[in-house]
Amino acid sequence: xxxxxxxxxxxxxxxxxxxxxxxxxxxxxxxxxxxxxxxxxxxxxxxxxxxxxxxxxxxxxxxxxxxxxxxxxxxxxxxxxxxxxxxxxxxxxxxxxxxxxxxxxxxxxxxxxxxxxxxxxxxxxxxxxxxxxxxxxxxxxxxxxxxxxxxxxxxxxxxxxxxxxxxxxxxxxxxxxxxxxxxxxxxxxxxxxxxxxxxxxxxxxxxxxxxxxxxxxxxxxxxxxxxxxxxxxxxxxxxxxxxxxxxxxxxxxxxxxxxxxxxxxxxxxxxxxxxxxxxxxxxxxxxxxxxxxxxxxxxxxxxxxxxxxxxxxxxxxxxxxxxxxxxxxxxxxxxxxxxxxxxxxxxxxxxxxxxxxxxxxxxxxxxxxxxxxxxxxxxxxxxxxxxxxxxxxxxxxxxxxxxxxxxxxxxxxxxxxxxxxxxxxxxxxxxxxxxxxxxxxxxxxxxxxxxxx
Amino acid sequence: xxxxxxxxxxxxxxxxxxxxxxxxxxxxxxxxxxxxxxxxxxxxxxxxxxxxxxxxxxxxxxxxxxxxxxxxxxxxxxxxxxxxxxxxxxxxxxxxxxxxxxxxxxxxxxxxxxxxxxxxxxxxxxxxxxxxxxxxxxxxxxxxxxxxxxxxxxxxxxxxxxxxxxxxxxxxxxxxxxxxxxxxxxxxxxxxxxxxxxxxxxxxxxxxxxxxxxxxxxxxxxxxxxxxxxxxxxxxxxxxxxxxxxxxxxxxxxxxxxxxxxxxxxxxxxxxxxxxxxxxxxxxxxxxxxxxxxxxxxxxxxxxxxxxxxxxxxxxxxxxxxxxxxxxxxxxxxxxxxxxxxxxxxxxxxxxxxxxxxxxxxxxxxxxxxxxxxxxxxxxxxxxxxxxxxxxxxxxxxxxxxxxxxxxxxxxxxxxxxxxxxxxxxxxxxxxxxxxxxxxxxxxxxxxxxxxx
Numbered sequence: 001x002x003x004x005x006x007x008x009x010x011x012x013x014x015x016x017x018x019x020x021x022x023x024x025x026x027x028x029x030x031x032x033x034x035x036x037x038x039x040x041x042x043x044x045x046x047x048x049x050x051x052x053x054x055x056x057x058x059x060x061x062x063x064x065x066x067x068x069x070x071x072x073x074x075x076x077x078x079x080x081x082x083x084x085x086x087x088x089x090x091x092x093x094x095x096x097x098x099x100x101x102x103x104x105x106x107x108x109x110x111x112x113x114x115x116x117x118x119x120x121x122x123x124x125x126x127x128x129x130x131x132x133x134x135x136x137x138x139x140x141x142x143x144x145x146x147x148x149x150x151x152x153x154x155x156x157x158x159x160x161x162x163x164x165x166x167x168x169x170x171x172x173x174x175x176x177x178x179x180x181x182x183x184x185x186x187x188x189x190x191x192x193x194x195x196x197x198x199x200x201x202x203x204x205x206x207x208x209x210x211x212x213x214x215x216x217x218x219x220x221x222x223x224x225x226x227x228x229x230x231x232x233x234x235x236x237x238x239x240x241x242x243x244x245x246x247x248x249x250x251x252x253x254x255x256x257x258x259x260x261x262x263x264x265x266x267x268x269x270x271x272x273x274x275x276x277x278x279x280x281x282x283x284x285x286x287x288x289x290x291x292x293x294x295x296x297x298x299x300x301x302x303x304x305x306x307x308x309x310x311x312x313x314x315x316x317x318x319x320x321x322x323x324x325x326x327x328x329x330x331x332x333x334x335x336x337x338x339x340x341x342x343x344x345x346x347x348x349x350x351x352x353x354x355x356x357x358x359x360x361x362x363x364x365x366x367x368x369x370x371x372x373x374x375x376x377x378x379x380x381x382x383x384x385x386x387x388x389x390x391x392x393x394x395x396x397x398x399x400x401x402x403x404x405x406x407x408x409x410x411x412x413x414x415x416x417x418x419x420x421x422x423x424x425x426x427x428x429x430x431x432x433x434x435x436x437x438x439x440x441x442x443x444x445x446x447x448x449x450x451x452x453x
Numbered sequence: 454x455x456x457x458x459x460x461x462x463x464x465x466x467x468x469x470x471x472x473x474x475x476x477x478x479x480x481x482x483x484x485x486x487x488x489x490x491x492x493x494x495x496x497x498x499x500x501x502x503x504x505x506x507x508x509x510x511x512x513x514x515x516x517x518x519x520x521x522x523x524x525x526x527x528x529x530x531x532x533x534x535x536x537x538x539x540x541x542x543x544x545x546x547x548x549x550x551x552x553x554x555x556x557x558x559x560x561x562x563x564x565x566x567x568x569x570x571x572x573x574x575x576x577x578x579x580x581x582x583x584x585x586x587x588x589x590x591x592x593x594x595x596x597x598x599x600x601x602x603x604x605x606x607x608x609x610x611x612x613x614x615x616x617x618x619x620x621x622x623x624x625x626x627x628x629x630x631x632x633x634x635x636x637x638x639x640x641x642x643x644x645x646x647x648x649x650x651x652x653x654x655x656x657x658x659x660x661x662x663x664x665x666x667x668x669x670x671x672x673x674x675x676x677x678x679x680x681x682x683x684x685x686x687x688x689x690x691x692x693x694x695x696x697x698x699x700x701x702x703x704x705x706x707x708x709x710x711x712x713x714x715x716x717x718x719x720x721x722x723x724x725x726x727x728x729x730x731x732x733x734x735x736x737x738x739x740x741x742x743x744x745x746x747x748x749x750x751x752x753x754x755x756x757x758x759x760x761x762x763x764x765x766x767x768x769x770x771x772x773x774x775x776x777x778x779x780x781x782x783x784x785x786x787x788x789x790x791x792x793x794x795x796x797x798x799x800x801x802x803x804x805x806x807x808x809x810x811x812x813x814x815x816x817x818x819x820x821x822x823x824x825x826x827x828x829x830x831x832x833x834x835x836x837x838x839x840x841x842x843x844x845x846x847x848x849x850x851x852x853x854x855x856x857x858x859x860x861x862x863x864x865x866x867x868x869x870x871x872x873x874x875x876x877x878x879x880x881x882x883x884x885x886x887x888x889x890x891x892x893x894x895x896x897x898x899x900x901x902x903x904x905x906x
Contacts, residue, residue: 033764156765196668200765209728213877214778215649215849216723217750219732219741224753225688232685235678270669274771275662279672288672297670300677301768302759307776311486312609312653312811314778314850315754318727323760325667325767358765396668397767424666 002134002447004382004440010133011436018129018439019107019432021048025087025121026105026114032065032088032155037103041087042066042151045124052132054147064159065151069170072131072145074450080144081372081449082173083442084403085124085180085415086153089116090424097426113429118421120180122430124149126416126438127179134443142450146173153180156200156359157399164402175372176403177445181415182423183434185269188384189441192413193259193373194251194393195400197328197363199337200301202356203227203345208318211306216316221352223320224305230350231300231322234341238280240298240326242344245337251330251365252294256392259368260290263389267292293393297327323358327397334360364400368392370410371452379444380414383437388414416441455587455900457835457893463586464889471582471892472560472885474501478540478574479558479567485518485541485608490556494540495519495604498577505585507600517612518604522623525584525598527903533597534825534902535626536895537856538577538633538868539606542569543877550879566882571874573633575883577602579869579891580632587896595903599626606633609653609812610852617855628825629856630898634868635876636887638722641837642894645866646712646826647704647846648853650781650816652790653754655809656680656798661771664759669769674805676773677758683803684753684775687794691733693751693779695797698790704783704818705747709845712821713743716842720745746846750780776811780850787813817853821845823863824905832897833867836890841867869894 011018025048028041042058042065049056049070056070065088074080092102092115100106102115112122127147134141148171152158164171184190207221235241252260267288270276279288305320307313328334342355366373368390380388394413403411416438422428464471478501481494495511495518502509502523509523518541527533545555545568553559555568565575580600587594601624605611617624637643660674688694705713720741723729732741758773760766781787795808819826821843833841847866856864869891875881 198767200767202765207729212727213849214750214752214754215780215847216745217752217780218744218748218848219720219723219736220727220729221733222753224756228681228684228753228756231681267672270672274665274673276660276673280674283672291671292669295671297667299667299670299767299769300675300681300759301667301766302761302770303677303681303773304757304761306753306755308755308757308774312776312778313754314651314653314752316752317755320756321761323765325765327668327670394668395671396666 002443006137007133007440007443010137011439015436018125018435022112022121022125022435023105025125026112026117027103029103030088030116030151031091032152033091038065038088038151042068045087045149049128049147052128053135054131061159061163067151067163068149070147072135072141074141074144078143078450080146080173081446082146082148082171082176083127084148084176084178085120085127086150087121087124088151088154089119090154094426099427110431110433111429112432113427115428117428118182118417118430119423119428120415122417122435123179123415123438126435126442130439130442130446133439134446141446143446145446146171153399156361160399161402161406164406168407171407173409175449176409176411177372177376178398178400178411178413179415179442180398181413182417182421183419184389185419186386188386189380189388189414189416191376191380191388191390192394193368193390194330194365195363195413196394196397197332197334197401198359198361198397199326199328199334200359201324201338201341202358203230203322203324204354204356205320205352206318207352211318212316214314214316220316223317226350226352227305227320227322230345230353233348235298240296242340244340246296248332249296249329252392255368259390259392260286260293263289263391265289265389292395293391294329296329296332299325301325328363329393330363330365332363334362361397361399362401362405364404364411366404366410366412372410372449373412375448375452376412376414376445379441379448383440383444455896459590460586460893460896463590464892468889471578471888475565475574475578475888476558478578479565479570480556482556483541483569483604484544485605486544491518491541491604495521498540498602502581502600505581506588507584514612514616520604520616521602523600525588525594527594527597531596531903533599533626534899535599535601535624535629536580537601537629537631538573538580539603540574540577541604541607542572543607547879552880563884563886564882565885566880568881570881571635571870571883572876572881573868575870575888576632576868576891579888579895583892583895583899586892587899594899596899598899599624606852609814613852614855614859617859621860624860626862628862628902629864630825630829631851631853631864631866632868632895633851634866635870635874636872637842638872639839641839642833642841642867642869644829644833644841644843645847646821646843647783647818648816648866649847649850650785650787650854651812651814651850652779652781652787653812654777654791654794655811656683656775656777657807657809658773658805659771660805664771665769667767667769673769676770679803679805680758680773680775683798683806686801688751693749695793697793699749701785702749702782705845708821712843712845713739713746716742716844718742718842745848746844747782749782749785752778754778781816782846783816783818785816787815814850814852815854815858817857817864819857819863819865825863825902826865828901828905829865829867829898832894832901836893836897
């Protein structure tokens with residue numbers, strides 16, 4: 001029987017050790033996009049996990065960043081829960097926008113600043129220290145616990161699907177908790193019973209060998225124009241116009257919609273935070289929320305062609321580039337959609353546009369009435385003293401599908417990082433009290449899951 | 454009576470002086486976009502013009518680059534011809550692509566390398582040395598000659614229209630020769646009886662205060678998408694779709710079309726030079742040439758938004774930019790068209806796009822049966838031994854309209870620089886023999902014009 005007060009006392013007594021270990025993780029950059037400090041961070045994490053009582057090891061990945069994996073056997077015959085998170089971080093650039101060195105882990109009052117402090121080293125520490133606390137307080141865990149911390153989440157978890165595929169037996173569990181999330185502004189965790197997928201492509205258009213003087217515009221195809229026309233043909237009236245794009249969309253279910261109905265989430269704050277006048281189609285309330293959670297998107301993340309410096313230059317560009325991220329919803333498949341996109345552009349006559357896939361993630365969905373979803377909700381309510389927000393789906397993407405589709409187990413996505421923690425931006429921070437609460441949250445999830453039939 | 458043989462002998466005797474003066478002009482960078490070496494070049498040019506026998510002076514322009522202006526009175530009661538060219542040059546960047554220092558004026562065999570050697574210092578020297586030669590050989594010119602060399606041609610001749618407007622009496626002439634052109638690959642000059650106009654704008658779209666995570670794409674307007682949609686609405690089926698855009702198009706005339714019929718110009722070489730597979734709409738022969746000369750264009754010179762570096766970033770851009778040059782044909786007016794563009798975008802609902810005018814030039818047209826056109830053709834034929842190519846209109850733009858519309862005199866656009874001289878590109882050069890032929894060409898134009906009724 002988990003006694004929260006006893007746990008809180010333990011945490012209070014061990015606060016310095018917890019903070020110190022989080023700071024040592026932050027001090028190793030572990031920027032996966034730049035390959036900086038990866039092995040050092042994995043090594044330190046492995047030590048912290050072993051110190052916590054996990055049978056932990058570093059698993060090398062060919063041409064990839066190591067995975068740190070550990071297990072603790074629980075009470076005999078008990079269920080198994082798998083925790084997932086990541087130790088790699090986004091690049092810290094632009095460096096001069098940081099108040100402190102992003103890899104110093106500096107502490108000011110309750111805050112620890114640093115790249116990766118909230119996303120997701122604070123979450124990682126919460127998982128590991130929860131296990132340590134439970135082992136020290138109760139000698140034994142009520143369930144078997146497996147912990148998988150990868151080093152490539154910020155670069156689309158390139159090697160994770162193959163790793164999970166290859167290690168199904170080792171990773172086998174009754175449920176998965178992806179602990180890589182944040183609280184909402186009211187101070188209670190967001191819990192997601194599904195994540196969007198992603199197909200990230202670059203369109204590269206080439207119409208000639210070199211740029212030309214724009215006086216030739218009556219005769220020569222301009223790569224920027226060709227790309228603009230092609231992009232325009234992809235999206236019409238706010239919908240993706242590629243034939244059969246929506247064929248495999250299988251959400252929202254009736255349960256998802258019921259859940260959505262009960263969510264009180266302030267989307268209007270997005271407008272003031274970002275200086276947005278109105279949403280697309282002037283969507284409001286539940287309509288806006290439904291779109292956010294369940295609409296497949298086609299987003300131009302970048303476009304570039306010709307002369308973009310100051311003043312004017314009369315050039316006819318021979319090359320043009322666009323980066324597009326398509327967010328997918330269950331059960332769209334990125335590779336099938338990639339082929340549809342390629343086929344469509346070919347059929348529309350865009351022979352001079354190459355489509356390069358830069359990454360993909362499959363969408364993932366878990367039934368919100370699954371045991372792990374209910375246990376996570378219950379744990380959150382007990383630890384944070386208020387109802388968490390359970391979303392039937394997230395508007396963001398993550399590698400959740402490796403658990404739901406490859407391991408074929410239910411999975412929730414949650415975490416303990418503060419809301420508005422400048423994730424992926426300068427001056428990222430986490431708060432010490434949030435990490436300490438996270439330890440209680442993880443312990444409670446384990447406890448609730450052991451109790452739930 | 455101009456005797457070409459006598460002139461050629463004079464040129465041979467004075468070749469060193471001619472080349473030396475051209476090199477000293479090249480050694481002064483005179484990059485108008487960067488404000489480097491402007492005054493030095495104007496000063497040197499003024500000395501060269503005075504040495505040639507012109508009453509020459511430097512005319513300062515408020516907030517602009519000086520104009521070098523000179524006159525020679527001809528035989529009493531004779532006609533007046535005005536020569537126009539420019540001493541400023543394009544930026545030399547990228548510097549590391551140059552074989553030699555772009556401001557050294559290095560001579561290798563018949564070539565002089567340097568930024569501005571062909572565009573248009575070689576042409577300037579041809580004008581000035583032709584006057585010097587004729588004065589030294591014949592003591593007097595057969596017509597009054599005025600020479601206007603500006604220092605802002607490469608930055609859209611910003612101050613030229615106001616200058617010409619203010620100095621109509623001083624500049625008054627019977628005809629103008631804009632000597633800022635090149636030979637065609639067969640070695641005979643191109644002559645243009647008209648130039649396209651230009652309206653250069655930047656579209657700036659802003660949909661929010663800051664960039665966002667692309668997971669918000671179902672709700673928040675993406676500036677790149679808004680810009681792509683707006684651009685697409687401007688051009689449909691190859692035509693500019695802005696209402697009444699073509700209202701003021703008054704070319705080609707019957708004479709223009711007759712002239713076009715007789716032109717044998719190898720447009721196909723554009724394809725091989727630039728690696729272009731086929732022209733827009735697979736245009737060929739006279740159809741292609743007619744389009745090139747008389748079609749108003751809407752060219753995307755540059756477009757930029759969001760993340761354009763390596764790899765992928767899931768960002769929803771809040772800002773997007775496009776640079777567009779519209780080429781105009783006689784008698785479209787850039788300011789009227791700018792208003793039509795602004796009005797159209799507003800009516801189409803693009804309130805979040807600002808249209809910034811970066812520059813404009815009016816189109817210009819001279820009747821191909823004008824005396825100055827015929828005299829220039831005759832001069833070219835005599836000097837180069839073959840028919841020049843007379844185009845009823847150019848596909849490029851230039852400030853010709855200040856002469857045809859403000860001074861209201863006929864004007865031709867021609868010159869003596871070599872074909873394929875890497876104008877506006879690294880390793881620009883001119884050839885000494887072309888400059889020397891240019892001296893004969895200018896002298897011949899003056900002579901023919903004095904003879905023609």
